[in-house]
Amino acid sequence: MTTIHQDYLVRATALDERVRAFALDATGVVRELQRRHDTHPAVTAALGRTAMGALLLSAATLKEEDQVLTVDVRGDGPVRRVIATANGRGEVRGLVGNPHAHAESRNGKLNVGGVVGTEGYLAVTRDLGMKETYRGMVELISGEIGEDLAYYMAKSEQTPSAVGIGVFVLPDLSVETAGGYLVQLLPGLSDEEITAIEHRISQLPHPTALLREGITPEQMLERIFPEGYTSGGRQPVSFHCPCSRERFESAIVSLGPDEVRRIIEEEEQPFTEVVCHFCNEAYHFSPDEMQAILNAAG
Numbered sequence: 001m002t003t004i005h006q007d008y009l010v011r012a013t014a015l016d017e018r019v020r021a022f023a024l025d026a027t028g029v030v031r032e033l034q035r036r037h038d039t040h041p042a043v044t045a046a047l048g049r050t051a052m053g054a055l056l057l058s059a060a061t062l063k064e065e066d067q068v069l070t071v072d073v074r075g076d077g078p079v080r081r082v083i084a085t086a087n088g089r090g091e092v093r094g095l096v097g098n099p100h101a102h103a104e105s106r107n108g109k110l111n112v113g114g115v116v117g118t119e120g121y122l123a124v125t126r127d128l129g130m131k132e133t134y135r136g137m138v139e140l141i142s143g144e145i146g147e148d149l150a151y152y153m154a155k156s157e158q159t160p161s162a163v164g165i166g167v168f169v170l171p172d173l174s175v176e177t178a179g180g181y182l183v184q185l186l187p188g189l190s191d192e193e194i195t196a197i198e199h200r201i202s203q204l205p206h207p208t209a210l211l212r213e214g215i216t217p218e219q220m221l222e223r224i225f226p227e228g229y230t231s232g233g234r235q236p237v238s239f240h241c242p243c244s245r246e247r248f249e250s251a252i253v254s255l256g257p258d259e260v261r262r263i264i265e266e267e268e269q270p271f272t273e274v275v276c277h278f279c280n281e282a283y284h285f286s287p288d289e290m291q292a293i294l295n296a297a298g
Contacts, residue, residue, distance in 0.1 A: 013232065032239040034169075042101065043096055050071050051086070057069055057124060070086075160185040168211070178208070260290055
């Protein structure tokens with residue numbers, strides 16, 4: 001029986017605010033993503049890492065709760081595409097092109113790069129509630145997601161960063177742990193300080209190994225900053241999809257009267273089913289309801 005997991009993210013600064021850091025435990029989030037999309041192990045890891053990357057980047061870059069950040073990974077592997085969207089409230093959702101993609105394990109570990117591919121791109125889009133959105137894009141360097149996000153931060157955001165994210169999947173396809181960290185190096189650090197941080201991060205066990213030991217996000221940061229850090233507080237993180245019946249009613253109206261009437265006439269089932277790709281929630285509309293929606297729209 002899967003227990004309810006309390007997921008959260010911690011914000012921190014260190015070395016007189018010349019380093020920003022974020023760590024999270026998102027086990028419950030990734031369990032819910034796996035359940036909704038019925039993903040196979042390597043895809044679970046790819047989707048989970050992308051969702052956690054979106055949460056970490058949102059914490060690092062979004063200023064308002066309603067702002068939205070999307071990480072879109074398109075590679076030449078069998079999963080084809082992985083997308084995760086997070087907002088300033090710590091809510092995230094995601095989808096994959098092929099939930100049952102598979103790649104042979106590599107050194108006894110899930111082959112995320114094998115299902116994602118190494119040729120393609122990673123794009124980050126920020127919707128700040130203004131007319132224009134910000135979009136940055138880099139080519140994939142490994143398909144392992146964490147390394148690709150660090151490359152994005154260095155190249156597109158000009159912020160040298162370390163990203164460690166992982167998902168541990170059990171033989172029964174369930175998720176045991178998922179979490180990780182993002183460390184951003186800001187101007188003003190000495191070469192010695194940078195070297196020391198990089199060394200400590202390189203000596204850290206994998207994030208899932210830490211979580212399986214019972215290590216908390218706060219304790220992850222303590223290992224990276226043994227001299228201490230200043231906490232910026234904890235934020236709950238959760239799976240959330242804003243889809244609703246009302247939104248799909250608006251989508252039906254946008255099809256136009258002729259297309260909706262064609263659907264009503266050709267539908268062989270007693271209802272039309274509309275499924276949200278992000279959460280797999282299904283909404284059913286009978287012919288009478290479809291007609292009523294049209295009538296209400298004028």
